[in-house]
Amino acid sequence: xxxxxxxxxxxxxxxxxxxxxxxxxxxxxxxxxxxxxxxxxxxxxxxxxxxxxxxxxxxxxxxxxxxxxxxxxxxxxxxxxxxxxxxxxxxxxxxxxxxxxxxxxxxxxxxxxxxxxxxxxxxxxxxxxxxxxxxxxxxxxxxxxxxxxxxxxxxxxxxxxxxxxxxxxxxxxxxxxxxxxxxxxxxxxxxxxxxxxxxxxxxxxxxxxxx
Numbered sequence: 758x759x760x761x762x763x764x765x766x767x768x769x770x771x772x773x774x775x776x777x778x779x780x781x782x783x784x785x786x787x788x789x790x791x792x793x794x795x796x797x798x799x800x801x802x803x804x805x806x807x808x809x810x811x812x813x814x815x816x817x818x819x820x821x822x823x824x825x826x827x828x829x830x831x832x833x834x835x836x837x838x839x840x841x842x843x844x845x846x847x848x849x850x851x852x853x854x855x856x857x858x859x860x861x862x863x864x865x866x867x868x869x870x871x872x873x874x875x876x877x878x879x880x881x882x883x884x885x886x887x888x889x890x891x892x893x894x895x896x897x898x899x900x901x902x903x904x905x906x907x908x909x910x911x912x913x914x915x916x917x918x919x920x921x922x923x924x925x926x927x928x929x930x931x932x933x934x935x936x937x938x939x940x941x942x943x944x945x946x947x948x949x950x951x952x953x954x955x956x957x958x959x960x961x962x963x964x965x966x967x968x
Contacts, residue, residue: 758793758794758795759791759794759795759851759852760794760795760797760849760850760851760852761784761787761794761795761796761797761850761851761852761853761854762797762799762846762847762850762852762853762854763780763784763796763797763798763799763854763856764799764801764853764854764855764856764871765777765780765798765799765800765801765802765856765857766801766802766855766856766857766864766865766867766868766871767802767856767857767858767865768802768865774858774903775858775903775940775943775953775954775957776856776857776858776901776902776903776940777856778954778958779856779901779903779938779940779954779957779958779961780854780856780901780961782958782961782962782965783854783899783901783938783961783962783964783965783968784796784854784965786961786962786965786966787854787965787968789965790965790966797846797850799846801865801867801868801870801871802867805839806839806843806867806870806871806874807835807836807839807840807870807874808870808873809840809870809873809874810836812830812832812833812836813833813836813837813840815830815833816829816830816833816834816836816837817837819833820837839874840874840877841877843871843874843875844874844875844877844880844881845880847875847881848880848881848892848893850896851895851896851897852896852897852898852899852968853896853897853898853899853927853932854898854899854900854901854968855868855898855899855900855901855923856900856901856902857900857901857902857903857919858902858903858904859902859903859904859905859908859917859919859920860919862916862917862918862919863918863919863922864902864919864922864923868919872922872923872926876926876929880892881893881929881930882929882930882931889929890931891928891929891930891931891932892930892931893930893931893932894931894932894933896930896932896933896934897932897933897934897935897968898923898927898932898934898935898936899935899936899937899938899964899968900920900923900924900935900936900937900938901937901938901939901940901961902919902920902937902938902939902940903939903940903941903943904917904939904940904941904942905941905942905943905944905945906941906942906944906945907941907942907945908939908941909939909941920937920939923935924937936964936968938957938960938961938964939957940953940954940957941953
């Protein structure tokens, strides 16, 4: 049995968001094809995702200098604990499905905060004399992304930074398999929007059978 972490970063649900609609189709088809696997939904807009701020740096610094956890302030304890929980949850999973829109060439800020929370030395990667080495070498990941314009080709391809960033992080973690499923052009070609959405949903259902 595999554990799948289904990570969404969109304020809207599948009725208003193309990425969420395709993500829903994918995960439903995945559950049907893999009834014994566990799927954990992680809606980043509803989760407590601490930003790495002064409390976090202060708490980490105290712990590294030998202070006990009890010596941390209440906010330091809460944030440091939550960051640890998010990392442990990520490490425990076998597969990851990220669902985001393309906003301003990247993704919603909460996704960056989440990624910051799981970049943890000793858990998702480690430092060596030759540089960092990823520790999640037996995992696989998928990014489902809706793009109002077309960014898979032409000059606009160089402007897309959301999928590329997640891909770099997965490589940093040592994850050998990372795929992308894109819904693009529905704003650029509004007369074809429904067709674009339906085609992406069809691709998602097919991909779910082999993911």
